[in-house]
Amino acid sequence: MKWIKTILCISFLICSPALWxxxxxxxxxxxxxxxxxxxxxxxxxxxxxxxxxxxxxxxxxxxxxxxxxxxxxxxxxxxxxxxxxxxxxxxxxxxxxxxxxxxxxxxxxxxxxxxxxxxxxxxxxxxxxxxxxxxxxxxxxNTFLKVDSIIENMRYAFSSYRSEANRKVNSKKWFRTLQEYGKNQNEPLTELYIYSFLSNKSNNLYTYYLQDLKQNTYYDALLDRLKNKYPDSPYVQQYKTELAADKFSVEITSKESSSYWLWIIIALLILSGLLNVFLFQKLRKHRDSHQLTEKKLTQQERKILDLILQDKTNKEIASLLFLSVSTIKTHINNLYKKIDVESRDEAKTLYKNK
The missing domain is CATH 2.60.40 (Immunoglobulin-like)
Incomplete structure (x- = not known):
């Protein structure tokens, strides 16, 4: 029995990972x-x-x-x-x-x-x-060193981009390059290293990270990979907490942005309504004024005004009404004063939408 116990002890010592x-x-x-x-x-x-x-x-x-x-x-x-x-x-x-x-x-x-x-x-x-x-x-x-190499290449490339549009386009490219490299390593800690860089608020890619967070399921999938591979590690809870906070921030920002534009639209609608009311009141007042003015005109003056609006000359008006040209001129001067204009053109403009 002793030799059996000895063999078991030796086997335990050899097979126990905690010891070797x-x-x-x-x-x-x-x-x-x-x-x-x-x-x-x-x-x-x-x-x-x-x-x-x-x-x-x-x-x-x-x-x-x-x-x-x-x-x-x-x-x-x-x-x-x-x-x-x-x-x-x-x-x-x-x-x-x-x-x-x-x-x-x-x-x-x-x-x-x-x-x-x-x-x-x-x-x-x-x-x-x-x-x-x-x-x-x-x-x-050594995957972190490879990630650092990609980031270094990215920074070098960014220094050669002259326009802001070029930087934005290439930001997306490098963002995806880093993410894809992390996923291909089949190591959540490498992805976490990349995530810590992309989600750093001092990083130029941070804005794009927030935009990506709205629509990309990658981040939830990374959380699942961390939970599955390293369930007891402190990284899981830290990442879970950060991800929830960033999502909340994005949601609040989106709501604030939506509310902002909603208030802008409401303000424009109110302003448009007030402007329409103002124009309607002005138009009605203008028409009422014309109606009152027309009531002050004599029957002969109204006839002459209608003929003026038909582009008739003084001579043509005199012929149609069987009056002298001088009499027509006198009537025209009187009606000009009553409708508050100084010329035929002003009279036509005043009554063109009548």
Missing amino acids: SQYKFSGFIDNNTKDNTIYLSLIEDYRKMSGIYPEQIIQKVVPDSTGYFVFTENNLPSQNRIYRIHTENCSEEDKEAIHFNGICLNSKEILFIAKNQDTISLPFTVEEEVFCEVVSTNERS
């Missing part, structure tokens, strides 16, 4: 920073991916004389999470002031995806740059 799973994150830094401390951070707030936040730091090491450093333990989550390795040239006395809001201009950092059993190496590049390459047993570890 161990991460190893190693790399090199250059001679200028090899005396600095290297920090490993577990990022559980994706809005604090870039920067230095003491509450995120889970381990720190000092590189050896060659600049080599290594983090190794057995205390990370078994599922993928977002990590940062960084080094800085800040003194302990200056850190509190310099690291305001996580910003540090004297630091070098790299973000990557990893889990407890991963082995990751951060070698020098061909140009002997640090934190620019990820070699990992986890095929998703």
Whole structure:
């Protein structure tokens, strides 16, 4: 029986992931920073991916004389999470002031995806740059670097766009390029990294993100992918809360915009109605005035006015009414005074719509 128990214990030790799973994150830094401390951070707030936040730091090491450093333990989550390795040239006395809001201009950092059993190496590049390459047993570890490369290409392209129309058209193109790349990686954390960039309020693409949020089901689908793959991660609740807040903001803005235009339309209708009433009153007053004026005219003057409106000359009017031209002129002068005009043209204009 003892040998059976021994075999079972050995089998348990061999098969238990909690005992043999161990991460190893190693790399090199250059001679200028090899005396600095290297920090490993577990990022559980994706809005604090870039920067230095003491509450995120889970381990720190000092590189050896060659600049080599290594983090190794057995205390990370078994599922993928977002990590940062960084080094800085800040003194302990200056850190509190310099690291305001996580910003540090004297630091070098790299973000990557990893889990407890991963082995990751951060070698020098061909140009002997640090934190620019990820070699990992986890095929998703280096996707952030690829996203950064796309963003860098986007920024370079934007600098060459001369017109605002060109920028708008290409904003949509780059927006879709980033989203499609994220979906093709089959890694929600990569999509979340892209989302954090696109939905950043200081980003030029933020306006387009809000427009896209109104009609694109992508964001709800991403939430489902996060829930399915990382149900216990803090990213799920953070993303869910942010998404709900942004949707509410978009809805309120749409309602405010709709209300704004509704009030504009109502105001225009009221203004149009008032204008119509004013014009109607003016027209009626004008007609009433004409009617009163016409009543003041003698029968002979009304006949002469009708003939004037028919474009008859003084001589023609005199002939038709069997009067002299001078008598016609006298009648015309009298009716001009009564209808408050000074010429035939004014009389015609006054009565043309009669």
